[in-house]
Amino acid sequence: MPIKSIREKKCLFIEATDSLTVEQSEDLLDSLKKAVSGPDKKISLDLSGVTESDISCLQLICSAHKSAEKKGKSIFINKISPELDRMAKDAGFPQHSDCSQEIGITCLWQTTGVSE
């Protein structure tokens, strides 16, 4: 199972590893749905173990971000693999354009740190 969720100190940590493409997207969707609708105010994503991904995964994370913001929750990417980081950059995601319909809100993809 490439996706694990751990609750710790009012924060939900979601860790995804290996391949995170459209084939695994239902699992990711399920985890994100639970996280957004759950009691935790903070959702931390650890994507440092993701070796392969596609647009499906990027969209799901953006979608979760949009829903979480509406519910007053904070979702952020704590760690990201170089592969996923490059893919998000190549797709133009960390630009904060057209994200949550609000100028000034922090873009999810701009706050990530590439793990060594």
Added chain:
Amino acid sequence: MADNRGFRIDMEQARDKHREAYREEAIELLNELEESLLELEGNRSDMEIIGRVFRALHTIKGSGSMFGFDEIASFTHDVENIYELIREGRIKVTKPLIDLTLEARDHMRLLLDAGSGGEPADEAEGDRILAALREAVPEAGLAGKDLDTGAKGEVYQLSGGEMTYRVSFRPHRNILLKGINPLFILDDLRAMGRNHVIPYFSGIPEIEGIEPESCYVHWDVLLTTDRSLNDIRDVFMFVEDEADISIELIDEGGLISEEEDYKKLGEILIERGSLSPQAIEAALGERKLLGEMLVDSGLADPAAVKVALAEQQFVKDIRKQRKAIDQASTVRVPAEKLDRLVDLVGEMVTMQARLTQISFGRKDPLLTSISEEVERLTAELHDSAMNIRMVPIGSTFSKFRRLVRDLSGDLGRDINLVMEGAETELDKTVIDRLNDPIVHIIRNSIDHGIEKPGDREAAGKHRQGTIKIAALHSGSDVLIRIQDDGAGIDTKAVLRKAVDQGLIGADHETTDSELFNILFQPGFSTARQISSVSGRGVGMDVVKKSVEGLRGTVECTSRRGLGTTITLRIPLTLAIIEGLLVKVADSFFVMPLAAVEECVELTTADAHEEHGRTLVNVREELVPYIRLRKRFAINGRRPAIEQVVIIRHEDKRIGFSVDEVVGEHQTVLKSLSKVYKNIRAISGATILGDGTVALILDLPKLIEDAEYEEARTTGRDTVHASMPQESQ
């Protein structure tokens, strides 16, 4: 058949020309690479320098591959990959990595020479460097693996001829179900040129309503490329039915507008259909920035404004970069073409002098007017032609940084190299020929001058020694000073050795200045041990010869324990000199004006002769002089009053007696035929206004010959009395 052969020859010539152009460019890039690496050594996390290193490698590789330098392209590719990892922050710069990259740079130079018909480079050495580079980056877990990072050539340079397109790529919702990854399409577009990818993800639903197999995102790609519209369309060849695609030209490079400013925000919004012209006009009635007004008034979507602003900024940047390139554009011209131009200008100056002389004699106002105009134009032409050849000496200076770094490492010294006046300009030929002499001086400074750190501390000095290279203007000359704060010259040791070698007599009283000059004698060295760096007695005499070959002089000063300074005085250009024209009987000679101190009359009463030496009394000072009439065996009677031109040579005043001093003369140098190459006292010739040839005197050699002759006839020792050698 003949036509085909001609075509093939043309193609080959064109290819050779391109290869030569690449070679020249690659040499410059390799020099830049070396410079950046040395800079990086002191600022290992400076991303700007890392970027420069990467770009140099990237261009060497890319162009190398294009022009058939496959080996250099392949070798550089691996090194480039490492710097791609550094750029991404995946590995850190270390000293061993810089050492190895410098070695790799040297190997690239060998590969470049090999690719241009030179000696083949040692393949095993290249493999060793690459293997060591892989070992040097274990953090990235790359040892022994292929270093391909998957970099897709993100570094683009505008080269002219590019167009900027707005490519709109709107994948259909079910594109992922068709097995198509839209990100691959973006990769293909990005590979075509400089780009800015703008995603639109307002279509992404909230998490409860999203279908992960659907694609909700679409993109605009602003692409600046020299590829054709059809090439861009080809990217979408297999997804035409799975996406809505539009390609729009938004900037035609330099063809339409030279302005840096791109369309105004409102224009872009109207063009993209985000807003009506009326809405823009209404909003312009207020005073805020248009974007803010539109958002505040709810007329425009904030995201749409941001996208339009991004497009505006992208095209502005492209135009700004293009403008900078236009302004900095240069034309590479082979040095021999410049030599030919200067040569022609020299001829022009000569012809103009003749024209002036003739017009002066004719007293024709029209001719005089034309002559004056030609004179003015010729002077301007001359200045422009000479300026073209002037290049900053900094390009040569930067090479010494590597020399000092490597040598101080080899010899256990800690040396800080300080460079001043790198912007000082000198004739290109002069700069090229200065390299070797300065290398010799620096090597000597490191080997004999600067002490080891422990010795320096024991002597109360800072552990780190300093070598300072400075260039500055001094009239029509440039002074190049190489100064070290090392141990200085041991004058006693120099004196002892000079006596041992028979260069001076044991009882000869010498000044420090004379002793320092001995250092420049052939074969002289005080080094007890011969090292690979210096101490063989070859080097400093080569320095003197090389500098004199440039009509320059070398001066040495030193203080024991404090350091040594060697000053090279070099004329700005070799092509034209300010000379003093003199006459002996019917023969004209030119002396470099820079050396001349004064001219005095010589009457029989002023002339003295002591021990075969001719002397002139100048304000109670006896100045030795050389009779040019005698030296060149010119027949005829001496005039009752001769002229003595007094020059300064190595802290001594020496005169040359002539019949007449004609005056200052702008002298266009003409080299003598090979037949005359062994005539020591003449360095060249020039043509006077009336077509007469004047010989240019090599004053230091005339003095050297006279001193040798004097020593031979009187049996007296002099510092310079070694057998003069014919110049090669």
